[in-house]
Amino acid sequence: MRNFWLPHRIVMAALGVAVLIWCVLTLRWDWLPNYLGLAAMGIWRTIWLLVLSLVLGMMLAIPLGLAQAAGPRWLAWPARGFCTVIRGTPLLLQLWLLYYGLGSLFPTIPWIRQSDLWPILRQAWPYGLLALTLSFAGYEGEVMRGAFRGVVKGQIEAATAMGMPRLTLLRRIWLPQALHRALPTLGGETVLQLKATPLVATITVVDIYAVAGRVRQDTFITYEPLLLLAVVYMAITGIIVLLFRHFERRLPSRVA
């Protein structure tokens, strides 16, 4: 940190502050107070979509990775196929397939509309969450495949030789070590997932990106909401990076 404030950096920081002041003074921000409530709601929605899809996606990624790394062929191939399809097609297309495809299917099946789930199924966010979850599972499943494969064979052989039951072996040795190997990539994957969330705005989920779009469309102000939006995403990314750095520091890095 001591070496940070080199002379040229002070000049650059001063320039940055000048640009910021120029932005505040000359660009139009009068719309901001009207949209603060909506923006807060949008940020909240973005964050919970991110967190929930990460958790659910990770829960899917572990069996997907395990099936590919050590499963029998009838499990490994479908898992492999799933990851290939998810990683080989754009998320936007997957999202639209789920939302519009299922949306055109449901009206033809009357009992779905009568079911108790309909009040949830008729909303847009379940489709957004599902698409984001499947996408994360696809990418992270590939990472977990490598992580499971990378666990040193000797450890597993030693445990088997000790007569450890297979489930215990998975829980005590294989999974923790695989997760530990996957952790360094998880921060980057989380940022990528954050960058994927604004796609849900195209299916009427009002996240922070949709709020910025609303401002642009209501007021015809183009740049200001987009600039602010970029700043918001950078701030969230910064928080994610700091959080993961914190976690990684707390974990001992025994595995070479």
Next chain:
Amino acid sequence: MKKLALTLAAALMMSGAAMAETVKVGIAAEPYPPFASPDASGNWTGWEVEMIGAVCKAAELDCVVTPVAWDGIIPALNSGQIDAIMASMSVTEERLKAIDFSDVYYNTPTMIAGPKGVEMTADAAGMTGKIIGVQVSTIHEAYAQKHFKDVAAEIKIYQTQDEANQDLVAGRIDATQADSIALDAFVDSPDGAACCELKGTVPDDPEVLGLGVGVGLRKGDDALKAKFNAGIAKVLADGTHAEISKKYFKSSIYGG
């Protein structure tokens, strides 16, 4: 339909040979039948597309139809990607702050469509507790936000009316508010006829619903505005307007 497109293209080409000035007329890139929608060969057809041909011919302008995302159509006009907007854009106070308009070339009432078998009136009482879908930055969105916001369960904003119609078919919304012609076409389509019907015209509010649809132009582009006004006056006077309308609609759509 194809023949129509061909004659239109021929008309455009003929006017192109006679005149030099090229005017890029922006239409919404999203289908808005029966005003403008693309067919499989990529030609845009519909009442408004024909009207563009007729008005431009009458105004002696060499027009090129340019599809632009509705979302960004006003910024596209102001940044010079297009020179005029003929995309069923109503003249409103809010839009007059950003752009200029020619004289009105059509004006139709605003209606509400909903599912069959549900008692619903096209006013605040009927919309109580309902989920209403409207297209973004339209007079219908503004109207719904002003009159239904407090009573409706939710107002969902769509990028296109087509998506709102689709979600009405899918049962994700309870009602949609739009231009009477667009909704007429929807409830006549196989999908719309199976599920939905018109519920009536909303109580008028000229302040929001505006004074009709005009050609959107950059502020200060008065020469082009004069030409478009002359063109519109001519097609109204010589019967071209009525003739094109007869092909698509049962009644005149000028003057409500």
Next chain:
Amino acid sequence: METLAGAAAAASTLELLQLSPPGWGANLLQGLWNSILIACGAFALGLGLGTLGAFGKLYGGLITRDLLAIYTTVVRAVPELVLILILYYAVTDAVNQTLIAVGYGRIQISGLAAGIAVLGVVQGAYATEVLRGAIQAVPAGQIEAARAMGMPPALLARRVTLPLMLSNALPGLANLWLIATKDTALLAVVGFGELTQQTRQAAGATKAYFTFFIAAGMLYLILSIGSGWLFAKAEHRARRGLPEVRG
């Protein structure tokens, strides 16, 4: 009777994929072609920017390095969708303002050019990191040996640094290419007629959502699996005569 109707319905939606109107197959292929064009252009532009960026980060002055750090950080932190909107509006606006300022009229920037520029800038940031890592991974001894033999710098770059770097960079570049093909879909949001947008229009017009989205998905899959195979071959070729990599 019901199965008959079902089969007829399925057949009729498949007919919608025919190449000539009223089938929408040609539109999808046109969209695919646009997507490939944009992906190629953006990938090439990104490679150019990335090469400059990588050399700048490794050998540039303090200010160059800091500016490049800002570029790569911002691009990697802000969603592509937001960058596309900002660059799409800002770039066209800036170009036209400049043209008007110097006395020319407005020009129309084609969706293709704007798409390539926008995705290229995004790709450039990622390519910078990939290429920087690849250059750093070239064994220093090899370069020193070549220098000691009196090899001129241009020849050294061509014969030693670039070939060795390429084999290190190819996996990362293959990944970037896949990202480029998939990111073209984002241009659908600004209304550009690439594959996803064409699919959406066809599906919206015919209401055959499943048919078209699945057909488009298959086109994307063929593209990504095909190019993955090509990259694997290229990597194999680039690694001729090199020791097997670990891990």
